[in-house]
Amino acid sequence: MTFCNPNEYGVRFIKENDLMHVLDVIRSRDMFRYSSGASNCTIVENLISSRIQGRSALLVSSGTAGIRATLKALGVGYSDFVAVNAFTFIATASAVYSVGAQPVPVDFDPETNISLRHLTEVLGHKPAAVIAVHWPGRCFDLTQVKRLCDEHKVVLIEDACQSFAARTGKVSAGHQGAAAVFSFQQNKLISCGEGGCIVAEDTDLMCKIRQYIDHGISRTESGFPEPDWVIQTPGENLRLTEIQASLLRGQLEKLDALLQNLAEGKSQLLVELSAHGIKEWAPMCSLDLGQVATFLFADEVAANQAEKYARDNAVLLKPIWPKTFYQCYAPEIYKSPMFQRCLTAEAVASRVRILPTPPNMKNEDISKICAVMTSLRPYLIEKIS
Numbered sequence: 001m002t003f004c005n006p007n008e009y010g011v012r013f014i015k016e017n018d019l020m021h022v023l024d025v026i027r028s029r030d031m032f033r034y035s036s037g038a039s040n041c042t043i044v045e046n047l048i049s050s051r052i053q054g055r056s057a058l059l060v061s062s063g064t065a066g067i068r069a070t071l072k073a074l075g076v077g078y079s080d081f082v083a084v085n086a087f088t089f090i091a092t093a094s095a096v097y098s099v100g101a102q103p104v105p106v107d108f109d110p111e112t113n114i115s116l117r118h119l120t121e122v123l124g125h126k127p128a129a130v131i132a133v134h135w136p137g138r139c140f141d142l143t144q145v146k147r148l149c150d151e152h153k154v155v156l157i158e159d160a161c162q163s164f165a166a167r168t169g170k171v172s173a174g175h176q177g178a179a180a181v182f183s184f185q186q187n188k189l190i191s192c193g194e195g196g197c198i199v200a201e202d203t204d205l206m207c208k209i210r211q212y213i214d215h216g217i218s219r220t221e222s223g224f225p226e227p228d229w230v231i232q233t234p235g236e237n238l239r240l241t242e243i244q245a246s247l248l249r250g251q252l253e254k255l256d257a258l259l260q261n262l263a264e265g266k267s268q269l270l271v272e273l274s275a276h277g278i279k280e281w282a283p284m285c286s287l288d289l290g291q292v293a294t295f296l297f298a299d300e301v302a303a304n305q306a307e308k309y310a311r312d313n314a315v316l317l318k319p320i321w322p323k324t325f326y327q328c329y330a331p332e333i334y335k336s337p338m339f340q341r342c343l344t345a346e347a348v349a350s351r352v353r354i355l356p357t358p359p360n361m362k363n364e365d366i367s368k369i370c371a372v373m374t375s376l377r378p379y380l381i382e383k384i385s
Protein backbone atom coordinates (compact mmCIF):
# COMPACT_ATOMS: atom_id res chain seq x y z
CA MET A 1 0.00 0.00 0.00
CA THR A 2 1.37 3.42 -0.92
CA PHE A 3 0.65 6.20 1.55
CA CYS A 4 0.91 9.92 0.96
CA ASN A 5 2.70 10.20 4.34
CA PRO A 6 5.08 7.21 4.60
CA ASN A 7 6.85 6.74 7.92
CA GLU A 8 10.33 7.50 6.52
CA TYR A 9 12.53 10.47 7.24
CA GLY A 10 16.32 10.70 6.75
CA VAL A 11 16.39 7.73 4.38
CA ARG A 12 14.23 9.73 1.95
CA PHE A 13 17.14 12.17 1.66
CA ILE A 14 19.71 9.51 0.70
CA LYS A 15 20.95 10.52 -2.73
CA GLU A 16 23.33 8.94 -5.24
CA ASN A 17 26.32 10.88 -3.93
CA ASP A 18 25.70 9.56 -0.38
CA LEU A 19 26.28 6.09 -1.74
CA MET A 20 29.90 7.12 -2.30
CA HIS A 21 30.61 6.70 1.42
CA VAL A 22 29.16 3.20 1.29
CA LEU A 23 31.02 2.27 -1.89
CA ASP A 24 34.28 3.62 -0.45
CA VAL A 25 33.91 1.28 2.51
CA ILE A 26 33.17 -1.71 0.33
CA ARG A 27 36.00 -0.91 -2.10
CA SER A 28 38.43 -0.57 0.80
CA ARG A 29 37.43 -4.05 2.08
CA ASP A 30 37.61 -2.49 5.57
CA MET A 31 34.00 -3.08 6.47
CA PHE A 32 34.55 -3.89 10.12
CA ARG A 33 34.72 -1.40 12.92
CA TYR A 34 38.14 -2.47 14.15
CA SER A 35 39.78 -3.62 10.93
CA SER A 36 40.73 -0.10 9.91
CA GLY A 37 40.77 3.42 11.27
CA ALA A 38 36.96 2.93 11.56
CA SER A 39 36.59 6.37 10.08
CA ASN A 40 32.84 6.23 9.51
CA CYS A 41 32.01 4.86 12.97
CA THR A 42 34.22 7.49 14.59
CA ILE A 43 32.89 10.34 12.43
CA VAL A 44 29.29 9.35 13.16
CA GLU A 45 29.96 9.03 16.90
CA ASN A 46 31.56 12.47 16.95
CA LEU A 47 28.62 13.99 15.05
CA ILE A 48 26.17 12.41 17.48
CA SER A 49 28.22 13.45 20.50
CA SER A 50 28.21 17.08 19.33
CA ARG A 51 24.38 16.96 19.29
CA ILE A 52 24.15 15.56 22.84
CA GLN A 53 26.15 18.30 24.55
CA GLY A 54 29.45 16.42 24.15
CA ARG A 55 28.44 13.14 25.81
CA SER A 56 30.46 10.25 24.46
CA ALA A 57 28.63 8.16 21.90
CA LEU A 58 29.03 4.51 20.94
CA LEU A 59 27.41 2.85 17.93
CA VAL A 60 25.74 -0.51 18.50
CA SER A 61 23.88 -3.05 16.40
CA SER A 62 20.37 -1.99 17.55
CA GLY A 63 18.45 0.04 20.11
CA THR A 64 17.55 -3.14 22.02
CA ALA A 65 21.22 -4.16 22.08
CA GLY A 66 22.06 -0.69 23.42
CA ILE A 67 19.63 -1.02 26.36
CA ARG A 68 20.81 -4.55 27.06
CA ALA A 69 24.51 -3.56 27.02
CA THR A 70 23.83 -0.58 29.30
CA LEU A 71 21.99 -2.76 31.82
CA LYS A 72 24.79 -5.34 31.68
CA ALA A 73 27.46 -2.69 32.22
CA LEU A 74 25.50 -1.38 35.21
CA GLY A 75 25.51 -4.89 36.67
CA VAL A 76 21.73 -5.38 36.42
CA GLY A 77 20.85 -9.08 36.43
CA TYR A 78 18.92 -11.91 38.08
CA SER A 79 16.84 -10.96 41.13
CA ASP A 80 16.80 -7.29 40.02
CA PHE A 81 13.84 -5.38 38.75
CA VAL A 82 13.78 -2.31 36.55
CA ALA A 83 11.02 0.34 36.46
CA VAL A 84 9.89 0.97 32.86
CA ASN A 85 7.19 3.18 31.32
CA ALA A 86 4.21 0.87 30.81
CA PHE A 87 3.54 2.65 27.53
CA THR A 88 6.51 1.66 25.42
CA PHE A 89 7.53 -0.72 22.70
CA ILE A 90 8.04 -4.33 23.81
CA ALA A 91 11.81 -4.01 23.17
CA THR A 92 12.38 -1.85 26.27
CA ALA A 93 10.99 -4.60 28.48
CA SER A 94 12.57 -7.42 26.44
CA ALA A 95 16.01 -5.88 26.99
CA VAL A 96 15.34 -6.02 30.76
CA TYR A 97 14.22 -9.66 30.53
CA SER A 98 17.27 -10.48 28.42
CA VAL A 99 19.63 -9.68 31.31
CA GLY A 100 17.54 -11.83 33.65
CA ALA A 101 15.77 -8.94 35.43
CA GLN A 102 12.03 -8.18 35.66
CA PRO A 103 10.52 -5.03 34.12
CA VAL A 104 7.97 -3.34 36.39
CA PRO A 105 5.53 -1.05 34.55
CA VAL A 106 4.99 2.55 35.62
CA ASP A 107 1.83 4.36 34.56
CA PHE A 108 1.45 7.28 32.17
CA ASP A 109 0.66 10.85 33.19
CA PRO A 110 -0.37 13.45 30.57
CA GLU A 111 1.73 16.16 32.24
CA THR A 112 4.98 14.28 32.79
CA ASN A 113 4.68 11.14 30.61
CA ILE A 114 5.87 8.87 33.46
CA SER A 115 3.54 9.14 36.49
CA LEU A 116 5.59 10.64 39.32
CA ARG A 117 3.16 9.29 41.91
CA HIS A 118 3.47 5.73 40.62
CA LEU A 119 7.22 6.05 40.07
CA THR A 120 7.70 7.17 43.71
CA GLU A 121 5.86 4.06 44.85
CA VAL A 122 7.98 1.77 42.65
CA LEU A 123 11.22 3.50 43.68
CA GLY A 124 10.34 2.62 47.29
CA HIS A 125 10.94 -1.04 46.33
CA LYS A 126 14.50 -0.20 45.20
CA PRO A 127 14.67 -1.03 41.49
CA ALA A 128 18.13 -1.51 39.95
CA ALA A 129 17.34 1.19 37.36
CA VAL A 130 14.56 3.28 35.86
CA ILE A 131 14.08 3.40 32.07
CA ALA A 132 12.17 6.49 30.92
CA VAL A 133 10.91 6.30 27.36
CA HIS A 134 10.49 9.18 24.90
CA TRP A 135 7.83 9.20 22.18
CA PRO A 136 8.52 9.37 18.44
CA GLY A 137 10.23 12.65 17.66
CA ARG A 138 9.62 14.03 21.16
CA CYS A 139 11.78 14.58 24.19
CA PHE A 140 10.12 14.66 27.59
CA ASP A 141 11.47 16.85 30.34
CA LEU A 142 12.82 14.32 32.85
CA THR A 143 13.90 16.85 35.52
CA GLN A 144 11.42 15.58 38.08
CA VAL A 145 11.99 11.94 37.18
CA LYS A 146 15.74 12.46 37.58
CA ARG A 147 15.26 14.23 40.91
CA LEU A 148 13.23 11.28 42.22
CA CYS A 149 15.81 8.79 40.94
CA ASP A 150 18.64 10.77 42.56
CA GLU A 151 16.77 10.91 45.88
CA HIS A 152 16.46 7.11 45.80
CA LYS A 153 20.01 6.66 44.38
CA VAL A 154 18.66 4.79 41.38
CA VAL A 155 20.23 5.14 37.95
CA LEU A 156 18.09 6.68 35.17
CA ILE A 157 18.40 5.37 31.59
CA GLU A 158 16.64 7.10 28.70
CA ASP A 159 15.10 4.95 26.01
CA ALA A 160 15.32 7.59 23.30
CA CYS A 161 15.10 5.01 20.49
CA GLN A 162 12.34 7.04 18.84
CA SER A 163 13.76 10.46 19.63
CA PHE A 164 17.17 11.02 18.15
CA ALA A 165 17.78 14.82 17.86
CA ALA A 166 14.63 15.75 19.82
CA ARG A 167 14.97 18.43 22.50
CA THR A 168 13.10 19.85 25.44
CA GLY A 169 14.13 23.40 26.24
CA LYS A 170 17.92 23.40 25.89
CA VAL A 171 18.25 19.71 26.71
CA SER A 172 18.50 16.98 24.08
CA ALA A 173 16.98 13.55 24.37
CA GLY A 174 19.90 11.55 25.73
CA HIS A 175 21.28 14.23 28.02
CA GLN A 176 19.14 13.69 31.09
CA GLY A 177 19.86 10.11 32.17
CA ALA A 178 23.14 8.45 33.13
CA ALA A 179 22.92 6.79 29.72
CA ALA A 180 20.56 6.90 26.79
CA VAL A 181 19.92 4.78 23.74
CA PHE A 182 18.85 5.71 20.19
CA SER A 183 17.68 3.40 17.41
CA PHE A 184 18.41 3.74 13.71
CA GLN A 185 15.95 1.07 12.66
CA GLN A 186 13.03 1.56 10.28
CA ASN A 187 10.73 4.56 10.88
CA LYS A 188 13.36 6.44 12.88
CA LEU A 189 14.60 9.92 12.05
CA ILE A 190 17.76 8.51 10.50
CA SER A 191 18.24 4.88 9.66
CA CYS A 192 20.84 2.39 8.50
CA GLY A 193 18.73 -0.73 8.24
CA GLU A 194 19.43 -1.81 11.81
CA GLY A 195 21.53 0.08 14.31
CA GLY A 196 21.65 2.11 17.47
CA CYS A 197 23.79 4.36 19.60
CA ILE A 198 24.44 4.68 23.33
CA VAL A 199 25.42 7.98 24.91
CA ALA A 200 26.63 8.11 28.49
CA GLU A 201 27.56 10.73 31.03
CA ASP A 202 30.25 8.82 32.85
CA THR A 203 33.44 7.64 31.14
CA ASP A 204 33.79 4.55 33.40
CA LEU A 205 30.28 3.43 32.50
CA MET A 206 30.97 4.05 28.81
CA CYS A 207 34.21 2.08 29.06
CA LYS A 208 32.32 -0.92 30.50
CA ILE A 209 29.64 -0.66 27.80
CA ARG A 210 32.32 -0.40 25.09
CA GLN A 211 33.93 -3.59 26.34
CA TYR A 212 30.60 -5.40 26.70
CA ILE A 213 29.57 -4.81 23.09
CA ASP A 214 32.99 -6.00 21.90
CA HIS A 215 33.35 -9.45 23.56
CA GLY A 216 34.66 -7.86 26.77
CA ILE A 217 37.86 -6.77 24.99
CA SER A 218 39.82 -3.61 25.92
CA ARG A 219 41.40 -1.90 22.94
CA THR A 220 44.29 0.46 22.44
CA GLU A 221 43.79 3.84 20.71
CA SER A 222 44.57 2.24 17.37
CA GLY A 223 41.77 -0.29 17.78
CA PHE A 224 43.88 -3.38 18.47
CA PRO A 225 43.06 -5.51 21.52
CA GLU A 226 45.23 -4.75 24.57
CA PRO A 227 48.29 -7.04 24.33
CA ASP A 228 47.49 -9.03 27.51
CA TRP A 229 43.97 -10.00 26.27
CA VAL A 230 42.62 -10.10 29.85
CA ILE A 231 38.83 -10.04 29.74
CA GLN A 232 37.36 -8.58 32.94
CA THR A 233 33.77 -9.63 32.18
CA PRO A 234 32.55 -11.59 29.19
CA GLY A 235 30.64 -9.64 26.56
CA GLU A 236 28.95 -10.08 23.21
CA ASN A 237 29.35 -8.79 19.68
CA LEU A 238 26.89 -5.88 19.42
CA ARG A 239 29.06 -3.67 17.18
CA LEU A 240 27.88 -1.65 14.19
CA THR A 241 29.71 -2.10 10.88
CA GLU A 242 31.49 0.55 8.83
CA ILE A 243 28.93 0.02 6.04
CA GLN A 244 26.03 0.91 8.32
CA ALA A 245 27.93 3.86 9.80
CA SER A 246 28.61 5.18 6.30
CA LEU A 247 24.85 5.24 5.63
CA LEU A 248 24.25 7.20 8.82
CA ARG A 249 27.05 9.60 7.98
CA GLY A 250 25.33 10.98 4.88
CA GLN A 251 22.05 11.43 6.76
CA LEU A 252 23.73 13.13 9.72
CA GLU A 253 25.48 15.58 7.43
CA LYS A 254 22.03 16.64 6.17
CA LEU A 255 20.23 16.45 9.51
CA ASP A 256 19.66 20.17 10.04
CA ALA A 257 18.04 20.51 6.61
CA LEU A 258 15.86 17.48 7.38
CA LEU A 259 14.78 18.92 10.75
CA GLN A 260 13.87 22.24 9.17
CA ASN A 261 11.91 20.48 6.45
CA LEU A 262 10.00 18.38 9.02
CA ALA A 263 9.20 21.37 11.24
CA GLU A 264 7.92 23.41 8.27
CA GLY A 265 5.83 20.55 6.85
CA LYS A 266 4.24 19.72 10.18
CA SER A 267 3.48 23.34 11.06
CA GLN A 268 1.81 23.85 7.66
CA LEU A 269 -0.28 20.74 8.32
CA LEU A 270 -1.24 21.90 11.84
CA VAL A 271 -2.29 25.34 10.53
CA GLU A 272 -4.50 23.72 7.92
CA LEU A 273 -5.95 21.26 10.43
CA SER A 274 -6.73 24.03 12.89
CA ALA A 275 -8.63 25.87 10.15
CA HIS A 276 -10.86 22.74 10.19
CA GLY A 277 -11.15 22.85 13.98
CA ILE A 278 -8.71 19.96 14.55
CA LYS A 279 -5.94 20.07 17.13
CA GLU A 280 -3.12 17.66 17.72
CA TRP A 281 -3.15 15.85 21.08
CA ALA A 282 0.27 16.35 22.55
CA PRO A 283 1.15 15.68 26.16
CA MET A 284 2.91 18.50 27.99
CA CYS A 285 6.64 18.71 28.70
CA SER A 286 7.82 17.77 25.27
CA LEU A 287 9.12 19.57 22.25
CA ASP A 288 8.77 17.88 18.97
CA LEU A 289 10.76 17.37 15.79
CA GLY A 290 7.74 17.33 13.52
CA GLN A 291 8.12 13.64 12.72
CA VAL A 292 4.51 12.77 13.53
CA ALA A 293 1.23 14.42 14.57
CA THR A 294 -0.58 12.71 17.47
CA PHE A 295 -4.35 12.26 17.87
CA LEU A 296 -6.45 10.89 20.71
CA PHE A 297 -9.66 9.02 19.91
CA ALA A 298 -12.71 8.53 22.12
CA ASP A 299 -12.13 4.79 22.46
CA GLU A 300 -10.29 1.87 20.91
CA VAL A 301 -13.06 1.03 18.45
CA ALA A 302 -13.08 4.59 17.12
CA ALA A 303 -9.27 4.57 16.88
CA ASN A 304 -9.25 1.29 14.92
CA GLN A 305 -11.98 2.49 12.57
CA ALA A 306 -10.14 5.77 12.04
CA GLU A 307 -6.96 3.88 11.21
CA LYS A 308 -8.81 1.79 8.63
CA TYR A 309 -10.63 4.78 7.13
CA ALA A 310 -7.33 6.64 6.78
CA ARG A 311 -5.62 3.60 5.23
CA ASP A 312 -8.46 3.21 2.71
CA ASN A 313 -7.74 6.81 1.73
CA ALA A 314 -3.96 6.28 1.41
CA VAL A 315 -3.19 8.15 4.64
CA LEU A 316 -1.04 6.40 7.25
CA LEU A 317 -2.47 6.69 10.77
CA LYS A 318 -1.14 4.12 13.19
CA PRO A 319 -0.72 3.29 16.88
CA ILE A 320 2.53 4.40 18.51
CA TRP A 321 2.66 1.12 20.44
CA PRO A 322 -0.69 -0.71 20.32
CA LYS A 323 -0.49 -2.10 23.87
CA THR A 324 1.40 -1.48 27.08
CA PHE A 325 4.47 -3.70 27.13
CA TYR A 326 2.99 -6.06 29.71
CA GLN A 327 -0.16 -6.64 27.62
CA CYS A 328 2.14 -8.09 24.95
CA TYR A 329 3.23 -10.93 27.25
CA ALA A 330 1.14 -13.96 28.20
CA PRO A 331 -0.08 -13.30 31.77
CA GLU A 332 1.88 -16.16 33.35
CA ILE A 333 5.17 -14.64 32.11
CA TYR A 334 4.45 -11.53 34.09
CA LYS A 335 5.10 -12.48 37.68
CA SER A 336 6.78 -9.56 39.44
CA PRO A 337 5.23 -9.06 42.89
CA MET A 338 5.39 -5.28 42.23
CA PHE A 339 3.17 -5.58 39.15
CA GLN A 340 0.15 -3.27 38.97
CA ARG A 341 -1.98 -2.62 35.90
CA CYS A 342 -1.42 0.87 34.47
CA LEU A 343 -4.87 1.92 33.35
CA THR A 344 -3.99 5.32 31.91
CA ALA A 345 -1.16 3.81 29.90
CA GLU A 346 -3.51 1.09 28.63
CA ALA A 347 -6.01 3.76 27.54
CA VAL A 348 -3.30 5.80 25.77
CA ALA A 349 -1.92 2.73 23.98
CA SER A 350 -5.32 1.75 22.62
CA ARG A 351 -6.61 5.23 21.72
CA VAL A 352 -3.64 7.25 20.47
CA ARG A 353 -2.74 7.23 16.79
CA ILE A 354 0.16 8.95 15.07
CA LEU A 355 0.17 10.44 11.62
CA PRO A 356 3.70 10.52 10.13
CA THR A 357 4.67 13.88 8.63
CA PRO A 358 7.60 12.95 6.36
CA PRO A 359 9.93 15.41 4.61
CA ASN A 360 8.86 17.14 1.43
CA MET A 361 5.11 16.67 1.93
CA LYS A 362 3.38 18.19 -1.07
CA ASN A 363 0.41 20.56 -0.78
CA GLU A 364 -1.83 17.88 -2.24
CA ASP A 365 -0.67 15.40 0.45
CA ILE A 366 -1.49 17.93 3.16
CA SER A 367 -4.93 18.54 1.64
CA LYS A 368 -5.60 14.80 1.49
CA ILE A 369 -4.60 14.39 5.16
CA CYS A 370 -6.81 17.35 6.15
CA ALA A 371 -9.78 15.83 4.32
CA VAL A 372 -9.32 12.50 6.11
CA MET A 373 -8.84 14.09 9.54
CA THR A 374 -11.87 16.34 9.02
CA SER A 375 -14.03 13.23 8.49
CA LEU A 376 -12.57 11.77 11.69
CA ARG A 377 -13.05 14.95 13.77
CA PRO A 378 -16.23 13.73 15.59
CA TYR A 379 -14.21 10.85 17.10
CA LEU A 380 -11.30 12.94 18.39
CA ILE A 381 -11.08 13.93 22.05
CA GLU A 382 -8.74 16.27 23.91
CA LYS A 383 -8.25 14.62 27.28
CA ILE A 384 -7.45 11.11 28.35
CA SER A 385 -9.91 10.00 31.05
Ligand SMILES: Cc1ncc(COP(=O)(O)O)c(C=O)c1O
Pocket residue numbers: 062063064065088089091092133159161162183184185195196
Ligand atom coordinates in the same frame (compact mmCIF):
# COMPACT_ATOMS: atom_id res chain seq x y z
C1 LIG B 1 10.78 2.82 22.53
C2 LIG B 1 11.62 1.83 21.79
N1 LIG B 1 12.60 1.18 22.46
C3 LIG B 1 13.40 0.30 21.84
C4 LIG B 1 13.26 0.02 20.51
C5 LIG B 1 14.16 -1.01 19.86
O1 LIG B 1 14.98 -0.49 18.88
P1 LIG B 1 15.63 -1.52 17.81
O2 LIG B 1 14.54 -1.96 16.91
O3 LIG B 1 16.68 -0.71 17.13
O4 LIG B 1 16.20 -2.64 18.59
C6 LIG B 1 12.27 0.67 19.76
C7 LIG B 1 12.11 0.40 18.32
O5 LIG B 1 11.28 0.94 17.65
C8 LIG B 1 11.40 1.58 20.43
O6 LIG B 1 10.40 2.20 19.79
